[in-house]
Amino acid sequence: MKIKLITVALLTALGTTVTVAADNDIAALVEQYIASGFKQGEKQHTERIVQDETQKQCTTYRNKIPSEMQKAFMERERATIKYPESGKLSGNWEQGQKTFTDGFAWRVGTIMPDKPDAVRGGNCYACHAADPKEVAAGNIGSTLTGYGKLRGNTPETIKYTYEKIYNSNTYMPCSSMPRLGHNGVLTPEQIADIVAFLVDPESPVNK
Ligand code: HEC
Known part of the structure; x- marks a missing residue:
């Protein structure tokens, strides 16, 4: 033994x-x-x-x-956040809808290589539902349908949403959501438009 x-x-x-x-x-x-x-x-x-x-x-x-x-960790991430020059963290929801939906977020490979000055999309539907009419939505991230209806479009919600999209790790270390502003996929103005798509009462997300 x-x-x-x-x-x-x-x-x-x-x-x-x-x-x-x-x-x-x-x-x-x-x-x-x-x-x-x-x-x-x-x-x-x-x-x-x-x-x-x-x-x-x-x-x-x-x-x-x-x-x-x-x-x-989170303070380091927060320090990377840049805001639009206009100071407006919520922009045009119709433009935001296009950017949210556009799947060309960050291309690698040789067929259609991404260019440094390319206008990119967020490819958000890869992971999130939002407009209930969109059927090709992923579920790695939580559903964003009714986002503004649930949280309102207060300055606090707008600021949180902007910062979350700019650098997801500011609020959750090692999130599987890409740091879309920090990595230069989306510009501050594009992010502000996406914020509007999520919070604006007129957006299909909140209908
Ligand atoms: C690769 C998957 C992935 C992609 C792409 C992605 N997300 Fe996320 N997202 C997540 C995950 C996972 C969470 C939950 C974890 C967290 O909070 O970081 C999340 C959380 C969020 C939240 C916070 C939700 C809440 O309840 O507070 C918002 C807002 C959001 N995402 C918006 C977006 C937008 C807008 C885009 C496109 C520009 C996007 N996401 C792209 C995976 C993704």
Whole structure:
């Protein structure tokens, strides 16, 4: 019995050492494969896969940032937010609807490579429902149907919604929602139009 227990302990100890070493090797190998997979595209594609401090932390902590680190994390994200020059955080809902729906959010590859000055969409329907008439809606994110009806279009709701879209990690560390303003997918004005699409009583989201 005693011998058996020792053997198990020894194997477990050995197993742990071996696993850690293999993990490191695998991580390096994964990085190598990912990097080589993006070589054919424009230079920006290889730049895009380099992790910033936030992404590194999310990888290290497997998307669960320790509670004592969360405040600094979210403050760092908030500091990236830029606002429209007009100061208006809610713009034109009809334009916002187009941008929300446009699926060309951030193209990689060689067929239709994204250009730095391209006008991009948000591809929000990939993850969210919004206008109830849109049938091709994803459900990775919560439904946004009735968003303004539920929350009103108060300055607080507008500010929160703008900041959430600009940099989702400001409110939730390691969110699976892209940081659309921070990453330069959408301009501040485009985000303000999307905010209007979500909060305006005239928008189909709230009908
Ligand atoms: C890859 C999936 C994904 C995409 C694309 C995406 N989101 Fe999200 N979104 C999420 C997830 C997941 C959450 C919930 C977690 C969180 O709060 O970060 C969320 C949360 C939100 C919230 C907060 C909802 C609440 O109840 O407070 C808003 C607003 C929002 N998204 C708007 C948008 C808009 C607008 C776009 C397009 C510009 C968009 N999202 C694109 C995944 C996505």
